Amino acid sequence: MRGPDGHRQRPHRGHPHHGDGPGGRRGRLFDYGELRLLVLALLADEPRHGYELMRSLEERTGGAYSPSPGVIYPTLSWLEDMGYARVETEGAGRKSYRATQEGESFLAANRDAVEALFARISGGAERHAGVPAPVLRGMENLKLALRLRLRRGPIDQATAETIAAALDAAAQAVERT
Template sequence: MVSESALPAGSKQRGFGHGGLRLVLLTLINEQPRHGYDLIKAVEELTSGHYRPSAGMVYPLLNQLVDQGLISAESTALDENKKQVYAIQTAGKKLLTDESLRVEHIFARVRQRAKQPVQVTRAIENFKLAVRLKLGNEVLTAVQASQLTEILDHAVRQIEQL
Protein backbone atom coordinates (compact mmCIF):
# COMPACT_ATOMS: atom_id res chain seq x y z
CA MET A 1 0.00 0.00 0.00
CA VAL A 2 1.04 3.61 -0.57
CA SER A 3 2.00 5.64 2.47
CA GLU A 4 -0.14 8.67 3.24
CA SER A 5 2.81 10.99 2.58
CA ALA A 6 3.21 9.52 -0.91
CA LEU A 7 -0.19 10.72 -2.05
CA PRO A 8 -0.12 13.25 -4.85
CA ALA A 9 -0.40 16.89 -3.84
CA GLY A 10 -3.97 18.06 -4.06
CA SER A 11 -5.44 14.57 -3.61
CA LYS A 12 -8.04 15.82 -1.20
CA GLN A 13 -10.91 13.95 -2.76
CA ARG A 14 -14.06 13.70 -0.72
CA GLY A 15 -14.93 10.21 0.47
CA PHE A 16 -13.62 7.53 -1.83
CA GLY A 17 -13.72 9.77 -4.89
CA HIS A 18 -15.73 9.11 -8.04
CA GLY A 19 -16.11 5.35 -8.48
CA GLY A 20 -14.06 4.69 -5.37
CA LEU A 21 -16.74 2.83 -3.42
CA ARG A 22 -16.96 0.39 -6.33
CA LEU A 23 -13.23 -0.35 -5.99
CA VAL A 24 -13.44 -0.58 -2.20
CA LEU A 25 -16.28 -3.11 -2.43
CA LEU A 26 -14.37 -5.14 -5.03
CA THR A 27 -11.29 -5.13 -2.80
CA LEU A 28 -13.27 -6.27 0.23
CA ILE A 29 -14.96 -9.03 -1.81
CA ASN A 30 -11.55 -10.04 -3.16
CA GLU A 31 -10.39 -10.56 0.44
CA GLN A 32 -13.30 -12.93 1.06
CA PRO A 33 -16.83 -13.54 -0.23
CA ARG A 34 -19.31 -11.37 1.68
CA HIS A 35 -22.97 -10.49 2.11
CA GLY A 36 -24.12 -6.93 1.35
CA TYR A 37 -24.62 -6.08 5.01
CA ASP A 38 -21.13 -7.44 5.77
CA LEU A 39 -19.76 -5.04 3.16
CA ILE A 40 -21.56 -2.08 4.72
CA LYS A 41 -20.11 -2.98 8.12
CA ALA A 42 -16.64 -3.56 6.64
CA VAL A 43 -16.63 -0.09 5.04
CA GLU A 44 -17.73 1.43 8.34
CA GLU A 45 -14.92 -0.41 10.16
CA LEU A 46 -12.41 0.55 7.47
CA THR A 47 -13.24 4.22 8.01
CA SER A 48 -13.29 3.92 11.81
CA GLY A 49 -16.95 4.90 11.84
CA HIS A 50 -16.50 8.03 9.72
CA TYR A 51 -18.57 6.64 6.84
CA ARG A 52 -21.25 4.01 6.54
CA PRO A 53 -22.65 3.60 3.04
CA SER A 54 -26.40 3.18 2.85
CA ALA A 55 -28.01 0.00 1.59
CA GLY A 56 -29.47 2.18 -1.16
CA MET A 57 -25.94 2.84 -2.40
CA VAL A 58 -24.38 -0.57 -1.84
CA TYR A 59 -26.97 -2.99 -3.23
CA PRO A 60 -27.48 -1.26 -6.60
CA LEU A 61 -23.69 -1.06 -6.93
CA LEU A 62 -23.38 -4.77 -6.16
CA ASN A 63 -26.04 -5.54 -8.78
CA GLN A 64 -24.09 -3.45 -11.28
CA LEU A 65 -20.87 -5.33 -10.46
CA VAL A 66 -22.73 -8.63 -10.99
CA ASP A 67 -24.14 -7.39 -14.32
CA GLN A 68 -20.62 -6.39 -15.40
CA GLY A 69 -19.30 -9.87 -14.57
CA LEU A 70 -16.88 -8.53 -11.95
CA ILE A 71 -18.49 -10.45 -9.08
CA SER A 72 -20.97 -13.30 -8.73
CA ALA A 73 -23.93 -13.59 -6.39
CA GLU A 74 -24.92 -16.89 -4.81
CA SER A 75 -28.14 -17.22 -2.82
CA THR A 76 -27.95 -18.89 0.57
CA ALA A 77 -30.64 -19.65 3.11
CA LEU A 78 -29.79 -18.33 6.56
CA ASP A 79 -32.44 -18.11 9.25
CA GLU A 80 -35.16 -18.21 6.58
CA ASN A 81 -33.69 -15.05 5.00
CA LYS A 82 -32.21 -15.49 1.59
CA LYS A 83 -28.95 -13.59 1.39
CA GLN A 84 -26.63 -13.09 -1.53
CA VAL A 85 -22.98 -13.98 -1.04
CA TYR A 86 -20.81 -11.98 -3.42
CA ALA A 87 -17.53 -13.44 -4.72
CA ILE A 88 -14.89 -11.93 -6.97
CA GLN A 89 -14.64 -13.13 -10.58
CA THR A 90 -11.61 -13.16 -12.88
CA ALA A 91 -12.71 -9.89 -14.51
CA GLY A 92 -12.98 -8.27 -11.05
CA LYS A 93 -9.46 -9.39 -10.13
CA LYS A 94 -8.17 -8.01 -13.42
CA LEU A 95 -9.88 -4.67 -12.78
CA LEU A 96 -8.29 -4.48 -9.31
CA THR A 97 -4.89 -5.21 -10.83
CA ASP A 98 -5.40 -2.58 -13.52
CA GLU A 99 -6.56 -0.03 -10.91
CA SER A 100 -4.07 -1.04 -8.19
CA LEU A 101 -2.46 2.40 -7.86
CA ARG A 102 -5.87 4.08 -7.51
CA VAL A 103 -6.95 1.45 -4.97
CA GLU A 104 -3.77 2.08 -2.97
CA HIS A 105 -4.44 5.84 -2.99
CA ILE A 106 -8.03 5.33 -1.84
CA PHE A 107 -7.00 3.10 1.06
CA ALA A 108 -4.16 5.44 2.05
CA ARG A 109 -6.62 8.37 2.15
CA VAL A 110 -9.06 6.30 4.18
CA ARG A 111 -6.37 5.33 6.69
CA GLN A 112 -5.32 8.97 7.05
CA ARG A 113 -8.88 10.21 7.56
CA ALA A 114 -9.70 7.37 9.95
CA LYS A 115 -7.10 8.79 12.34
CA GLN A 116 -9.21 11.90 12.85
CA PRO A 117 -11.68 11.93 15.76
CA VAL A 118 -15.20 11.07 14.60
CA GLN A 119 -16.66 14.05 16.47
CA VAL A 120 -14.49 16.44 14.43
CA THR A 121 -15.66 14.88 11.17
CA ARG A 122 -19.29 15.12 12.35
CA ALA A 123 -18.84 18.78 13.33
CA ILE A 124 -17.28 19.63 9.95
CA GLU A 125 -20.14 17.95 8.08
CA ASN A 126 -22.71 19.76 10.25
CA PHE A 127 -20.93 23.07 9.61
CA LYS A 128 -20.89 22.53 5.83
CA LEU A 129 -24.55 21.51 5.83
CA ALA A 130 -25.57 24.59 7.84
CA VAL A 131 -23.77 26.90 5.39
CA ARG A 132 -25.21 25.11 2.33
CA LEU A 133 -28.73 25.28 3.77
CA LYS A 134 -28.40 28.95 4.62
CA LEU A 135 -27.10 29.81 1.15
CA GLY A 136 -29.47 27.47 -0.68
CA ASN A 137 -32.70 28.49 0.99
CA GLU A 138 -32.60 32.24 0.56
CA VAL A 139 -30.71 35.14 -0.94
CA LEU A 140 -28.76 36.76 1.85
CA THR A 141 -29.20 40.43 2.60
CA ALA A 142 -26.07 42.56 2.80
CA VAL A 143 -26.27 42.42 6.60
CA GLN A 144 -26.67 38.63 6.64
CA ALA A 145 -23.79 38.20 4.18
CA SER A 146 -21.60 40.37 6.38
CA GLN A 147 -22.60 38.41 9.50
CA LEU A 148 -21.98 35.05 7.82
CA THR A 149 -18.60 36.24 6.53
CA GLU A 150 -17.66 37.39 10.03
CA ILE A 151 -18.66 34.01 11.52
CA LEU A 152 -16.68 32.09 8.91
CA ASP A 153 -13.60 34.30 9.23
CA HIS A 154 -13.76 34.03 13.03
CA ALA A 155 -13.95 30.23 12.84
CA VAL A 156 -10.93 30.15 10.52
CA ARG A 157 -8.89 32.34 12.90
CA GLN A 158 -9.78 30.12 15.87
CA ILE A 159 -8.81 26.96 13.98
CA GLU A 160 -5.51 28.49 12.90
CA GLN A 161 -4.71 29.30 16.55
CA LEU A 162 -5.05 25.63 17.63
Protein backbone atom coordinates in the same frame (compact mmCIF):
# COMPACT_ATOMS: atom_id res chain seq x y z
CA MET B 1 -33.68 18.87 2.72
CA ARG B 2 -32.31 19.73 -0.72
CA GLY B 3 -28.69 20.56 -1.42
CA PRO B 4 -27.39 23.27 -3.73
CA ASP B 5 -27.61 20.88 -6.68
CA GLY B 6 -31.34 20.36 -6.04
CA HIS B 7 -30.93 16.71 -5.01
CA ARG B 8 -32.42 15.43 -1.78
CA GLN B 9 -29.87 15.21 1.00
CA ARG B 10 -30.14 13.43 4.32
CA PRO B 11 -27.45 14.63 6.73
CA HIS B 12 -28.10 11.83 9.22
CA ARG B 13 -26.97 9.11 6.82
CA GLY B 14 -23.36 10.11 6.20
CA HIS B 15 -24.27 10.36 2.53
CA PRO B 16 -21.34 10.48 0.06
CA HIS B 17 -22.37 13.89 -1.25
CA HIS B 18 -22.00 15.53 2.13
CA GLY B 19 -19.11 17.75 3.06
CA ASP B 20 -15.43 17.09 3.08
CA GLY B 21 -14.32 13.52 3.01
CA PRO B 22 -11.00 11.96 3.97
CA GLY B 23 -8.18 13.85 2.34
CA GLY B 24 -10.15 17.11 2.43
CA ARG B 25 -12.07 16.40 -0.78
CA ARG B 26 -15.23 18.41 -1.28
CA GLY B 27 -18.39 16.96 -2.78
CA ARG B 28 -18.52 13.23 -3.36
CA LEU B 29 -16.21 11.14 -1.25
CA PHE B 30 -15.86 8.62 -4.07
CA ASP B 31 -16.78 8.71 -7.69
CA TYR B 32 -18.63 5.66 -8.98
CA GLY B 33 -15.50 4.00 -10.35
CA GLU B 34 -13.64 4.44 -7.07
CA LEU B 35 -16.47 2.98 -5.02
CA ARG B 36 -16.68 0.02 -7.40
CA LEU B 37 -12.96 -0.62 -6.95
CA LEU B 38 -13.21 -0.42 -3.17
CA VAL B 39 -16.19 -2.76 -3.00
CA LEU B 40 -14.54 -5.22 -5.36
CA ALA B 41 -11.32 -5.14 -3.31
CA LEU B 42 -13.30 -5.87 -0.15
CA LEU B 43 -15.04 -8.78 -1.91
CA ALA B 44 -11.66 -10.10 -3.01
CA ASP B 45 -10.57 -10.17 0.65
CA GLU B 46 -13.57 -12.26 1.64
CA PRO B 47 -17.17 -12.85 0.56
CA ARG B 48 -19.54 -10.36 2.17
CA HIS B 49 -23.17 -9.38 2.47
CA GLY B 50 -24.23 -5.87 1.43
CA TYR B 51 -24.57 -4.70 5.02
CA GLU B 52 -21.12 -6.08 5.86
CA LEU B 53 -19.72 -3.97 3.03
CA MET B 54 -21.47 -0.87 4.38
CA ARG B 55 -20.13 -1.51 7.87
CA SER B 56 -16.62 -2.20 6.58
CA LEU B 57 -16.50 1.04 4.59
CA GLU B 58 -17.78 3.00 7.58
CA GLU B 59 -15.10 1.44 9.81
CA ARG B 60 -12.32 2.01 7.29
CA THR B 61 -13.21 5.69 7.00
CA GLY B 62 -13.42 6.15 10.75
CA GLY B 63 -17.15 6.78 10.46
CA ALA B 64 -16.71 9.60 7.93
CA TYR B 65 -18.60 7.67 5.26
CA SER B 66 -21.48 5.28 5.71
CA PRO B 67 -22.85 4.14 2.35
CA SER B 68 -26.56 3.52 2.08
CA PRO B 69 -28.18 0.41 0.58
CA GLY B 70 -29.12 2.64 -2.38
CA VAL B 71 -25.41 3.04 -3.10
CA ILE B 72 -24.09 -0.44 -2.25
CA TYR B 73 -26.65 -2.66 -3.96
CA PRO B 74 -26.51 -0.96 -7.37
CA THR B 75 -22.71 -1.15 -7.11
CA LEU B 76 -22.93 -4.89 -6.39
CA SER B 77 -25.34 -5.35 -9.31
CA TRP B 78 -22.93 -3.53 -11.63
CA LEU B 79 -20.02 -5.69 -10.46
CA GLU B 80 -22.13 -8.80 -11.04
CA ASP B 81 -23.25 -7.60 -14.50
CA MET B 82 -19.63 -6.98 -15.47
CA GLY B 83 -18.65 -10.48 -14.31
CA TYR B 84 -16.38 -9.10 -11.55
CA ALA B 85 -18.48 -10.52 -8.70
CA ARG B 86 -20.98 -13.28 -8.23
CA VAL B 87 -23.78 -13.69 -5.75
CA GLU B 88 -24.27 -16.80 -3.66
CA THR B 89 -27.47 -17.43 -1.75
CA GLU B 90 -27.01 -18.76 1.74
CA GLY B 91 -29.52 -20.23 4.15
CA ALA B 92 -32.55 -18.03 4.85
CA GLY B 93 -32.10 -16.47 1.40
CA ARG B 94 -29.26 -14.09 2.39
CA LYS B 95 -27.04 -13.07 -0.50
CA SER B 96 -23.28 -13.07 -0.19
CA TYR B 97 -21.03 -11.59 -2.87
CA ARG B 98 -17.53 -12.67 -3.84
CA ALA B 99 -15.01 -11.52 -6.42
CA THR B 100 -14.66 -13.68 -9.54
CA GLN B 101 -11.46 -14.47 -11.42
CA GLU B 102 -12.31 -11.59 -13.81
CA GLY B 103 -12.75 -9.32 -10.81
CA GLU B 104 -9.38 -10.36 -9.40
CA SER B 105 -7.76 -9.62 -12.78
CA PHE B 106 -9.47 -6.22 -12.91
CA LEU B 107 -8.14 -5.42 -9.43
CA ALA B 108 -4.64 -6.51 -10.41
CA ALA B 109 -4.76 -4.21 -13.44
CA ASN B 110 -5.87 -1.34 -11.16
CA ARG B 111 -3.65 -2.13 -8.18
CA ASP B 112 -2.17 1.40 -7.92
CA ALA B 113 -5.62 2.99 -7.89
CA VAL B 114 -6.88 0.54 -5.26
CA GLU B 115 -3.86 1.16 -3.03
CA ALA B 116 -4.29 4.93 -3.39
CA LEU B 117 -7.98 4.66 -2.45
CA PHE B 118 -7.28 2.59 0.65
CA ALA B 119 -4.53 5.03 1.66
CA ARG B 120 -6.93 7.95 1.20
CA ILE B 121 -9.71 6.42 3.29
CA SER B 122 -7.38 5.21 6.03
CA GLY B 123 -6.32 8.84 6.51
CA GLY B 124 -9.90 9.60 7.54
CA ALA B 125 -9.88 6.72 9.99
CA GLU B 126 -6.56 7.80 11.51
CA ARG B 127 -7.77 11.39 11.93
CA HIS B 128 -10.84 10.18 13.80
CA ALA B 129 -9.33 7.24 15.71
CA GLY B 130 -11.17 6.65 18.94
CA VAL B 131 -14.17 8.81 18.02
CA PRO B 132 -17.32 6.66 18.06
CA ALA B 133 -19.10 6.58 14.69
CA PRO B 134 -22.34 8.17 16.02
CA VAL B 135 -20.37 11.13 17.41
CA LEU B 136 -18.46 11.55 14.17
CA ARG B 137 -21.71 11.36 12.21
CA GLY B 138 -23.21 14.07 14.44
CA MET B 139 -20.19 16.30 13.87
CA GLU B 140 -20.46 15.82 10.13
CA ASN B 141 -24.20 16.51 10.24
CA LEU B 142 -23.61 19.79 12.04
CA LYS B 143 -20.97 20.88 9.52
CA LEU B 144 -23.29 20.01 6.67
CA ALA B 145 -26.28 21.83 8.17
CA LEU B 146 -24.20 24.97 8.65
CA ARG B 147 -22.70 24.76 5.18
CA LEU B 148 -26.11 24.30 3.55
CA ARG B 149 -27.61 27.18 5.52
CA LEU B 150 -24.74 29.50 4.57
CA ARG B 151 -25.14 28.60 0.89
CA ARG B 152 -28.79 29.66 0.96
CA GLY B 153 -27.79 33.27 1.34
CA PRO B 154 -26.98 35.99 3.83
CA ILE B 155 -27.92 35.55 7.47
CA ASP B 156 -29.57 38.43 9.31
CA GLN B 157 -28.74 39.24 12.93
CA ALA B 158 -31.76 37.43 14.39
CA THR B 159 -30.99 34.24 12.46
CA ALA B 160 -27.32 34.45 13.45
CA GLU B 161 -28.32 34.71 17.11
CA THR B 162 -30.69 31.74 16.77
CA ILE B 163 -27.95 29.63 15.18
CA ALA B 164 -25.41 30.70 17.81
CA ALA B 165 -27.86 29.82 20.61
CA ALA B 166 -28.44 26.37 19.11
CA LEU B 167 -24.68 25.78 18.84
CA ASP B 168 -24.11 27.01 22.40
CA ALA B 169 -26.87 24.72 23.70
CA ALA B 170 -25.34 21.75 21.87
CA ALA B 171 -21.89 22.57 23.28
CA GLN B 172 -23.27 22.75 26.80
CA ALA B 173 -25.11 19.45 26.37
CA VAL B 174 -21.89 17.79 25.20
CA GLU B 175 -19.94 19.22 28.15
CA ARG B 176 -22.55 17.85 30.60
CA THR B 177 -22.25 14.28 29.28
